[in-house]
Amino acid sequence: METNMETGLNNELLLLEPETLNACVSCGLCLPHCPTYRVTGDERMSPRGRIALMRSVDTKEFNPTPEWIHSMDTCVQCRGCETACPSAVPFGELISDTKKALASVRKLPLTIRIGLLILNKPRLLTGVTFLIGVLQKLGFMRNSSYIPSGVPLLKRQFKTTYSSQDPVLFTGCVMESWTPWVHTAALKTLAFFGVNVATSGKNVGCCGALHEHSGLRSVSIKMAENVMNEMPTTGPVLVNSAGCGAMLKEYGKLMGTEKAKQFSERVFDVHEWIAKNCKLPNRIEKKERLVVQDPCHLRHAQNSHQYVREVLSPFVEIVELPDEGLCCGAGGAFSVSQKELSTEIRKLKRTAFAEVNTEGEKFRVVSANPGCVTHLQSEGFEIKHPLEVVAEYVNEISETDEMSKFE
Amino acid sequence: MRKSQRKVKDPLLISLIKALSEDRVTDGAAARRIYSKDASVIEGGRAGVICFPEDTAEVVKCVSLANEYDREFVTRGAGTGLAGGSVPCNDPIVIVTTRMKKIIDVDIEKKIAWVQPGVVNLDLSNFLKGTGLHFAPDPSSQQACTIGGNVANNSGGPHCLAYGVTNSHIAALEVVLPDSSIVQLGSIEGEARGYDLRGVFVGGEGTLGVATRIAVRLTEDPPEIATLLLDFSKITDAAETVSQIIANGVLPAALELMDRNVVAAVEPFAKAGYPLDAEAVLIAEVDGLPDGVSHEVGIITDIAINNGAREVRIAADEEERERIWKGRKSAFGAIAKIKPDYYLHDTVIPRGRLAEVIEKVYKIAETHDLVVMNVFHAGDGNLHPLLVFDARIPGTLEKVKKAGEEIVRISLEAGGVLSGEHGIGLEKQRFMSQQFSERDLEAQDALRRSFDPENRSNPHKVLPTGSSCGELNSLNEIPEGVWI
DSSP states (O other), rough: OOTTTTTTOTTTTTTOOOOHHTTOOOOOOGGGGGGHHHHOOOOSHHHHHHHHHHHHHHHHHHOOOOHHHHHHTTTTOHHHHHOOOTOOOEEEEEEHHHHHHHTSSHHHHHHHHHHHHHHHOOOHHHHHHHHHHHHHHHHHHHHHOSOOSSSOSOOOOOOOOOTSSEEEOOOHHHHHEEEEOHHHHHHHHHTTTOOOOOOOOTOOOOOHHHHHHHTOOOOOOOOHHHHHHHOOOOSSSSOOHHHHHHHHHHHHHHHHOOHHHHHHEEEEEEHHHHHHHHHOOOOEEEOEEEEEEEHHHHIIIOHHHHHHHHHHHTTTTEEOOTTTTTSSSTTHHHHHTTTHHHHHHHHHHHHHHHHTTTTOOOOEEOOSSHHHHHHHHHHHTOOEEEHHHHHOOOOOOOHHTEEEEEE | OOOOOOOOOOOOHHHHHHSOOOOEOOOHHHHHHHHTTSSEEEOOOOOOEEOOOSSSHHHHHHHHHHHHHHHOEESSSSOOOOSOOTOOOSSSSEOOOTTOOOOOETTTTTTOOOOOOSSBBHHHHHHTTTEEEEEEOOOTTTTTTTTTHHHHHHHOTTTTTHHHOGOOOOOEEEEOTTTEEEEEEEEEEESSSOOOOHHHHHOOOOOOOOEEEEEEOOEEOOOOEEEEEEEOHHHHHHHHHHHHHTTTOOOHHHHHHHEEHHHHHHHHOOOOOOOOOOOEEEEEEEESSHHHHHHHHHHHHHHHTTTTEEEEEESSSHHHHHHHHHHHHTGGGGGGTOOOEEEEBBBOOOGGGGHHHHHHHHHHHHHTTEEEEEEEEEGTTOEEEEEEEEEESTHHHHHHHHHHHHHHHHHTTTTBBBBBBSSSTTTTTTGGGHHSOEEEEEEEHHHHHHHHTTOBSSTTSSSSSSSOSSTTTTTTOOTTTTTO
């Protein structure tokens, strides 16, 4: 069988579902919603182009070349194209399966492999976290688009004992180690609403989203199994990272087992759960105008972005960005593996921020995913998790004893 | 963009890289594959070197290199065309305009904007939000298609019923002619002197040169808009309503018809609340001063009810209005929900004969045992019958081709024309001699040759050439590697 000389790959690489590929009629309505096409104007970096290339290998007409691989490697996997597609092509599945096929025949870049290993090994993560914390305190570490500033040296301890029906806050890997204050804010907010919540605990660890996005399917499935085994509850699982939430919600589809399906059904983005189950306070007098930046995995993958607005709306006036939820370029490991593209995409977000900031006021921005927050923070924006802002306001309410507003 | 990894050998490629930059010129096999197709079902295109110029000077370089190396060139925007107009034949240089996306200048007072051809249609109107102005042509693909492509195809769109197609909204053009010289056609200060060559260029489908800067006329936002959704149990009743609305002196901003199959395909995506049990849904939009709008809404409602409309719904707010339009504008893209392939015609027929021709279209599909979906600009009689099919089923393509030919024939017989807005491209070339006499076609060819004597700019398109490089879907009869 013929193979491509440079890649050593042949057209047996992909085994995608032909019907899924056929769902694309090449209309091109996805193009403007693809961040990599937006910045390059090159259809090799567009959903329609990528599908055409997948199809060409799937139908055995083409052997993957370096150019072909690059087209797949440069996908952020934001799934903005899925929201835009009138024929509902499941592009996320297609690219995920393609990345899996690629990962089976070649090694990922060293930096990515090291990063993914650290996420998967809690002890290693604790050590690395300590090191990062020290380097940051000594001023030896520059602002980075994937490591937040102010990483604490030691892990914060959250309450982990819970009864089997209570909601559990999934704390994850880096979020627990690097930005524990977001979890604190979530717990504070939930306590304010009178919800008794415990955290998932140290044995649960990473959800495997970044491993899945890199094509390491067998690793991500193992991690998914670990997460489910270590959370033997029957109550709701609340997630305050959009990327992890999307992954946990997809365990069922990924693994196909009854157990995984049932688990996924219990997963909620924390805003979604609050909006559906808690009585939000009456609107307070709004002083702050706040820009909401939707993480792609909340808006396009989970379609749950509206709940962030519901939870915020009693406290602040929400300013919408004019870019229809275009990706910010963070994309998990994307900001490491495709630094140049990631930076170009972030510039579009900067333009969108500038467009809503016509009066030159100083806005705060919120985004419900740690990756987006860090990626945008490194560009100098003041950006927080929505629940950090909500926690501030509920704190004020509690202090000024405005609880009566709830009755 | 990735730098080409292999040793560069082709002298044309080397020259183009020198003229632009290495990351904006490619002859990679993957790129050539992608750029050999547009949004139509035409296969068999062959792209040569693909370039991404960023300004007029770079386009000039691409075109002069085409001359120097005696190669053809094809200009392409977002590739949303439905007639194969930007499908390359014969390994031409493909000039992609998507990186020419600057809005150069907006003159609010003169209501003119100068833009580069790669500016996306909707991006311009979004950019103008708050100025009280917008760019009126709104093809269904407006969120993706480029203004350069609109110029090439003289594109229409739902709102062109009242506002006119692209040609009415182009004041002037800077064009790189096929010999690489730069000219300005038209003028932003009233009428141009001499013949209206601007008008010739608009709709030229890229055969007359490359537009590199476009002065578009901007339209004032209407003070009041009402969008009506009319629900019919017979499509002929809806067609009759359309004729009567206009016969009664009302010219709505838009008048769009969708049949039951189209509604079923788009509703799950658009969530516009279209009635799924209606045989036809008519979207009517009227705009203008508030009194006029409510008067016209009254007339349209009366006519619709007299013609058996089951319900007349008026969009309550901007959000509902947007959803109604989102559904209409996603129709082609949603086809895969029904079948994986579609073949679309674009004929225009006299409005008075809508009901009769539509019935015939359904008959034709029925005779060939095919599914047809109708979604079209009813107000100006511009049909878009979509024959949907699965090309993998043997014999289907032949049936589709046949049915397509019959649809064209009955449209022409009813006094209609071949294409309303999608252009002729490769796909409708073979029908040109049904509409035009030999002498007509010769005159058109002479006009084309006066712009492009060497037949270099998007050749093999529009006028019948005897051989066609692309074929409908997998009816790809040209063996790999054969030059045409």
